[in-house]
Amino acid sequence: MDTIFQGFISAFKLMAALDPTLLQIIWLSLKVSGGALVLAILLGLPLGALLALKRLPLRGLILSVVNTGMGLPPVVVGLFVYLLLSRSGPLGFMELLYTPGAMIIAQFVLACPIVTSLSHTAIVNVNPIIRQAARVLGANPLQEALTVIREARYGIMTGGIAGLGRVTAEVGAVLMVGGNIAGYTRVMTTTIALETDKGNFDLAIALGVILLGLSLIINVALRAFQRLGRASSGVVLWD
Amino acid sequence: MGLSLELAGIYKTYNGHEILRDCSWVFEEGLTYALMGLNGTGKSTLLRICALLETPDQGRVSYLADQKPLAPDLELRRRLTLLLPGVGVFNTSVFNNVAYGLKIRSVKRREIEKRVMAILDVVGLAHKRRERALDLSTGQAKRLGLARAMVLEPEVILLDEPTASIDQENTEIIEGIIRKMKAEGKATIILVTHDPAQAARLGDKLLLIQDGRLLPG
Numbered sequence: 001m002d003t004i005f006q007g008f009i010s011a012f013k014l015m016a017a018l019d020p021t022l023l024q025i026i027w028l029s030l031k032v033s034g035g036a037l038v039l040a041i042l043l044g045l046p047l048g049a050l051l052a053l054k055r056l057p058l059r060g061l062i063l064s065v066v067n068t069g070m071g072l073p074p075v076v077v078g079l080f081v082y083l084l085l086s087r088s089g090p091l092g093f094m095e096l097l098y099t100p101g102a103m104i105i106a107q108f109v110l111a112c113p114i115v116t117s118l119s120h121t122a123i124v125n126v127n128p129i130i131r132q133a134a135r136v137l138g139a140n141p142l143q144e145a146l147t148v149i150r151e152a153r154y155g156i157m158t159g160g161i162a163g164l165g166r167v168t169a170e171v172g173a174v175l176m177v178g179g180n181i182a183g184y185t186r187v188m189t190t191t192i193a194l195e196t197d198k199g200n201f202d203l204a205i206a207l208g209v210i211l212l213g214l215s216l217i218i219n220v221a222l223r224a225f226q227r228l229g230r231a232s233s234g235v236v237l238w239d
Numbered sequence: 240m241g242l243s244l245e246l247a248g249i250y251k252t253y254n255g256h257e258i259l260r261d262c263s264w265v266f267e268e269g270l271t272y273a274l275m276g277l278n279g280t281g282k283s284t285l286l287r288i289c290a291l292l293e294t295p296d297q298g299r300v301s302y303l304a305d306q307k308p309l310a311p312d313l314e315l316r317r318r319l320t321l322l323l324p325g326v327g328v329f330n331t332s333v334f335n336n337v338a339y340g341l342k343i344r345s346v347k348r349r350e351i352e353k354r355v356m357a358i359l360d361v362v363g364l365a366h367k368r369r370e371r372a373l374d375l376s377t378g379q380a381k382r383l384g385l386a387r388a389m390v391l392e393p394e395v396i397l398l399d400e401p402t403a404s405i406d407q408e409n410t411e412i413i414e415g416i417i418r419k420m421k422a423e424g425k426a427t428i429i430l431v432t433h434d435p436a437q438a439a440r441l442g443d444k445l446l447l448i449q450d451g452r453l454l455p456g
Binding site: 127130131132133134135136137138139140143147150151 | 317320323325326327328387
């Protein structure tokens with residue numbers, strides 16, 4: 001109990017002192033998870049929209065695959081991304097293994113199904129009359145689709161936030177493909193695992209507290225977007 | 240020059256049930272037609288076919304300008320509009336809802352502001368322009384739908400029960416707007432209604448759908 005208490009005190013001292021190692025780890029974590037999320041949105045949102053708005057062949061099968069991807073174990077993702085990026089793998093020539101780039105790819109694989117599936121659900125749940133209203137007001141097919149996507153915006157944001165929540169808390173995949181190299185690929189979750197192994201709880205607890213804070217912010221944002229979806233406020237005259 | 244509409248031998252079947260049967264009519268430019276019939280007789284279906292939202296199983300829908308038929312493309316769709324019974328209000332402000340059709344036509348911002356505010360004045364919603372459209376009452380939402388259609392200055396306006404399920408005050412406002420459109424004589428109006436008195440008040444010509452057939456009322 002005393003260790004935990006001392007750990008918290010030391011952790012707060014580290015945070016208060018804006019320890020450079022701590023800041024570097026937090027910054028890298030945000031870069032890796034943020035980069036993965038951006039890529040997941042760039043691919044997942046159009047794919048989710050396409051699945052929701054177009055009668056594609058094999059749509060049911062694709063949705064089943066995407067939904068299965070939502071529960072992918074991070075270590076399995078880590079393993080496959082490792083095999084892809086290892087020197088003998090098909091993408092080995094890119095020399096990405098043990099770089100932040102590899103970590104972004106692994107987290108992208110984890111986040112993309114969540115963003116795709118939740119975007120699809122949000123768009124498919126938009127009342128069909130919205131699309132008809134857009135059409136009778138003169139929208140072309142692209143404008144129609146964008147109108148429906150816009151109506152689903154809060155649900156889509158929920159998908160993005162849920163994806164971010166998944167990747168920031170993830171440790172297995174980034175550890176396998178990033179290698180946890182100090183100052184280069186060491187992020188919050190991998191540092192917590194390493195420092196706990198070493199019995200150095202100060203940094204581990206400091207990062208744990210920050211990770212919990214981040215998780216809290218993500219959940220507050222998630223709830224806010226869900227509330228906005230039900231009852232939007234702050235309507236602007238022009239948008 | 241406006242648009243006239245010709246329906247020739249329209250048939251439509253849903254789930255093996257023939258809703259429309261050999262419906263033919265010439266809707267003359269600038270007139271208001273009141274279309275009546277019992278529930279489920281195909282009035283809304285006919286209106287959706289006229290709005291090019293649905294295609295008939297058989298028959299032809301032709302829009303004509305100067306007696307020449309027009310291709311059913313986006314350009315034609317933008318010359319007509321349909322007020323859906325459920326309106327389909329977008330989750331944004333009242334102003335943005337009315338501005339929607341103008342924005343997608345790339346109308347200039349200043350022009351949009353002018354036209355939207357003018358039409359919101361006509362339907363009595365100018366004071367609510369900044370409010371969320373989803374918070375409007377059913378009657379106000381119907382007025383919003385009408386404003387959204389009118390601001391586009393369409394040549395054919397299809398109104399699917401614009402005063403259904405709303406109070407007397409909103410009904411009178413909407414009827415007033417339709418009368419104003421009629422008086423201007425710029426648009427051909429097809430109005431679906433269950434109210435014979437309303438049909439008589441607003442329609443230049445009465446039509447009836449009975450057993451799937453379109454008949455003079």
